[in-house]
Amino acid sequence: MDDDHWDDLREQCRGIESGAELVTPLSERPFRIDAADDDRIVVRFGDSDETRPLWRDQFGVFDDQLEGQAMAVDELQPGVEPYAAVLTLSSAYTVDDDTISKAPADATGGESPFLVPAVEARTPPERIHDDALLLAHLIDRLEVDEPSAVDGLATDSLTDYYVLASDVQRGADGIRQEARDELLERLGPDQELHGHFGTVRRTTRERRRPKADETVLxxxxxxxxxxxxxxxxxxxxxxxxxxxxxxxxxxxYDTTEDVYVQKTGVDEDEKYARLQGLVTRLEELEDADGESLRAEIEDIEARLEEALTAT
Incomplete structure (x- = not known):
């Protein structure tokens, strides 16, 4: 790989949006770019936290194989997959009909199908964190301090309030189920586990369903x-x-109507843009305000710890 192509590839790696990630073409392993050095590009896999150097010389070998011919994505070897995904960031290469090839002079290269934008790359816990932060900010801004307060909200604000609350509920239920499964592995019969915010115990409920009709009859x-x-x-x-x-x-049939509000769409891009603005504002807090917030949180944690110790 000549210097111009290598420099372009490293520049594309450094220009990836913060939080975005790549996925390997076949195994779909997510990874992110850690560094783009003179002789290597270092990647970190999200499913194992493994770091791996992708060497310039090996990119050169892959580039030579593409000289004058396309390579089918489904023929890539596992060790080559990260090279292929990173290579398609460069404008010198293109992916078309599940093949990777050098881009013709009049083609638009560098539009990698293996690049996942930051808004889509977030994990479920990250999404619930972001949605909860947006909802908390909206509640604070709209001063929704009691149920009757929604009466005075503008329709667009009330819609956002409902959508965010729905997204938080859905996301929280997902991570709650994951936490429940893990806690069941740690809880013995009649055992309780205590955290800073509450207590859990193993509970058994019997659920019955009829046996096969023939057996019952x-x-x-x-x-x-x-x-x-x-x-x-x-x-x-x-x-x-x-x-x-x-x-x-x-x-x-006796027919009754059940009227409810159905969420039919969510603008994740708009939510993410608002979130980034909010995060920037939080990061710009003056030292005094930041210290005050941290002190308040530490005080709450201390009182919770004291209350738990007393019981």
């Missing part, structure tokens, strides 16, 4: 229990009858 027959006592109308079978006969729906 046979058990009833053995004891002389009339089958009619447990037989009912099957809605799925009733729908079939409605579709093939002249029986009307209102003859067999």
């Amino acid at each position: 046979a058990a009833l027959d053995e004891r002389g229990i009339p089958r009619e006592w447990v037989l009912g109308v099957d809605p799925s079978k009733l729908d079939v009858v409605l579709s093939v006969t002249d029986l009307s729906e209102d003859e067999v």
Whole structure:
């Protein structure tokens, strides 16, 4: 690989948006660029925190293989995948029809399909953190201090309030389930675990569902229990009858309406842009304000620790 192409590739690596990541073409392992040095590009894999140098000489070998021919993505070896993903950042290469090749002079290269923007590369915990931060800021800005306060909100603000609350609830439920599964591995019978913010214990609930129809009916027959006592109308079978006969729906169904608000879209790009602005503002806090905030948090933690110790 000549100096111009190597310098261009390193420049593209250094210009990647903060928080963005690449994925290997076949195994789809996420990784980020740690450094772009004179003789190597260092990457870090997100699924293992492993760092790996990608050597300039090896990029040269890959470049030679592309001379005059395309390479199918599905033929890449595991060790070559990171090289291929990084190489497609350069304007000298292009990916088309699942093949990698040198870009023609009139083609637009460098639009790598293996580059994931920062807004999409966030992990579920990072997303819930960001959504919660945006919701907290919105609550503070709109002064939503009690349920009745939403009456005075403008429609667009009320919509944002609902969407963010919905996203926080969905994200929190996802990470709650992950934490629950791990806690079940650590909790013994009748054991409680204590944290700074609360206590958990293992709880068992019984959930019943009928056995196969044949098993249930046979058990009833053995004891002389009339089958009619447990037989009912099957809605799925009733729908079939409605579709093939002249029986009307209102003859067999009582219909009620349940009106609710459905979230039909989320503008992640707008949320991320607002978040970046908010993060910048927080980072620009004067030392006194920052110290005051940290002191307040430390005081809350100390009081929680004291309360837990006292119990």
